[in-house]
Amino acid sequence: MSENYTDPSGNTEQFRAFAHTPEAAATPAPSRLPLIVAAAVVAVVLLALAAWLALS
Numbered sequence: 001m002s003e004n005y006t007d008p009s010g011n012t013e014q015f016r017a018f019a020h021t022p023e024a025a026a027t028p029a030p031s032r033l034p035l036i037v038a039a040a041v042v043a044v045v046l047l048a049l050a051a052w053l054a055l056s
Helices: 012-019 033-055
Strands: none
16 A cells, blocks of 8 residues: 555645635525424324314
8 A cells, every 4th residue: 555645634724725615614504494394283183183082
């Protein structure tokens, strides 16, 4: 195996170039709307089931 391998993570200049690229910038968090909608649907179904069991 060659002894001339340079680890890119050990190179400060390459790391700084990577850190300052637009792709490395913080990405926006994914939308939580589907999770909220799913939780609301589950709550409505559970309430409907509880009401149906209470009335039957």
